[in-house]
Amino acid sequence: xxxxxxxxxxxxxxxxxxxxxxxxxxxxxxxxxxxxxxxxxxxxxxxxxxxxxxxxxxxxxxxxxxxxxxxxxxxxxxxxxxxxxxxxxxxxxxxxxxxxxxxxxxxxxxxxxxxxxxxxxxxxxxxxxxxxxxxxxxxxxxxxxxxxxxxxxxxxxxxxxxxxxxxxxxxxxxxxxxxxxxxxxxxxxxxxxxxxxxxxxxxxxxxxxxxxxxxxxxxxxxxxxxxxxxxxxxxxxxxxxxxxxxxxxxxxxxxxxxxxxxxxxxxxxxxxxxxxxxxxxxxxxxxxxxxxxxxxxxxxxxxxxx
Ligand SMILES: Nc1ncnc2c1ncn2[C@@H]1O[C@H](COP(=O)(O)OP(=O)(O)OP(=O)(O)O)[C@@H](O)[C@H]1O
Ligand SMILES: [Mg+2]
Numbered sequence: 001x002x003x004x005x006x007x008x009x010x011x012x013x014x015x016x017x018x019x020x021x022x023x024x025x026x027x028x029x030x031x032x033x034x035x036x037x038x039x040x041x042x043x044x045x046x047x048x049x050x051x052x053x054x055x056x057x058x059x060x061x062x063x064x065x066x067x068x069x070x071x072x073x074x075x076x077x078x079x080x081x082x083x084x085x086x087x088x089x090x091x092x093x094x095x096x097x098x099x100x101x102x103x104x105x106x107x108x109x110x111x112x113x114x115x116x117x118x119x120x121x122x123x124x125x126x127x128x129x130x131x132x133x134x135x136x137x138x139x140x141x142x143x144x145x146x147x148x149x150x151x152x153x154x155x156x157x158x159x160x161x162x163x164x165x166x167x168x169x170x171x172x173x174x175x176x177x178x179x180x181x182x183x184x185x186x187x188x189x190x191x192x193x194x195x196x197x198x199x200x201x202x203x204x205x206x207x208x209x210x211x212x213x214x215x216x217x218x219x220x221x222x223x224x225x226x227x228x229x230x231x232x233x234x235x236x237x238x239x240x241x242x243x244x245x246x247x248x249x250x251x252x253x254x255x256x257x258x259x260x261x262x263x264x265x266x267x268x269x270x271x272x273x274x275x276x277x278x279x280x281x282x283x284x285x286x287x288x289x290x291x292x293x294x295x296x297x298x299x300x301x302x303x304x305x306x
Contacts, residue, residue: 039159045213050183052166056141057175061107064114065175068251075115078270080110085239085267093207093217094267095129095237099225099257103245104272106135109220112241117182122215125162127185129203129219129233131194134187136220140165147188151206152197158209176196183214194222198232207236224260225253231260241266246274 039049061069085091096109106128113126127148128136137144142163150156164183167176194199202291207217219237240261244254258266 007242018057027152039157039211041158045162045183045210051160051163053142053163054167055165055179057179058139059142061139061174064111064118065178067173071111072115075111078112079115079119082116082241082267088170089238089265091238091267092211093219093237093239094214095219095221095230095234095235095240095264097221097230097240097245097257097261098243098245098249099253099260100223101133101248103223103243103249104270105223105243106130106139106220108241108243108270108272109218110136110139113182113218114179115271116216117180117216118178120181123181123183123213125185125210125214125217127217127219128187129198129221129229131187131197131229132190132222132227134190136184137186140184142184142186144186145188145201148203148206148300149188149191149194149197151185151188152200152202153193154202158206161188162210192274195228195232198229201235203233203236224257231263234261234264237264239267241267242269243272244269245272248273 032271057065059065063069064075066072082091092129096105096112110126116122117124121158126136128134128144129148130136131149134144135145136142142165146156146160148161150163158239162183162185165176165179167174169177169180188230205234219233221233224230242254242257242261244257254269258269
């Protein structure tokens with residue numbers, strides 16, 4: 001027997017021995033544990049599959065629900081400016097932010113979302129990205145958990161966090177009809193790790209998975225001069241809409257908020273709660289923006305002091 005033949009035989013025996021021991025370690029096919037696959041995103045966001053909750057809308061904070069209110073008109077105007085901004089560059093995901101607390105980010109985000117959703121051809125996803133002081137669930141009267149923070153921490157899947165209103169759409173003018181195109185992801189449980197969650201890039205994964213299924217995605221955020229979350233979340237957005245509060249936001253705060261998003265496409269400022277048109281000099285630094293200074297006017301002003 002030649003030495004080459006012997007070597008080949010030894011190699012074959014060794015190979016067989018490895019195969020036998022591998023197959024003795026592997027469980028028989030019928031003993032394999034069932035593979036738990038999460039539902040496809042298409043299944044999750046099919047209108048009938050989104051979890052339905054009975055929302056209790058806070059009507060005084062949602063003037064866009066009311067026919068012919070002055071604020072409703074202002075939000076329609078903002079909506080059309082945003083739609084026009086699409087012609088300059090693709091725009092679907094918008095982060096709403098501002099420099100300081102209480103300037104009206106959540107008020108603008110939720111009312112703009114409703115205004116977009118009332119345009120019946122648009123399906124809208126509103127995400128509460130303020131995982132420190134979430135408020136949007138209160139305005140919609142929705143549950144706040146599970147939500148974004150649970151998804152970003154890997155504790156839950158997409159299908160657990162998207163919700164919509166359960167009430168039947170009875171007639172054309174009902175509130176349920178006005179928000180029937182609106183889906184919502186609440187902020188989830190608040191913790192002191194929201195900066196890390198916002199920065200872990202799962203938000204980009206979430207937006208790219210859901211983006212094909214919605215016409216608009218709005219993300220509310222905490223004040224950018226206080227914490228870094230908004231800048232991190234802005235990476236998932238096509239543009240940033242800034243809010244300044246009339247007679248309250250100092251000029252330099254608005255400027256610094258704008259500078260904080262230097263890596264993002266700034267759509268412009270919403271001048272919120274203005275009682276009258278801005279004076280010529282006061283806000284002319286906004287005019288270069290794609291969406292100029294819209295005003296969400298309202299008689300009531302129940303703001304908290306920063
Ligand atoms: N245009 C407006 N008319 C009347 N009330 C308003 C208006 N804008 C905001 N508010 C009220 O002011 C308060 C603060 O607004 P909001 O919660 O939207 O601010 P925010 O910027 O999201 O604050 P935070 O940074 O704490 O999240 C809320 O009670 C809200 O209802
Ligand atoms: Mg807010």
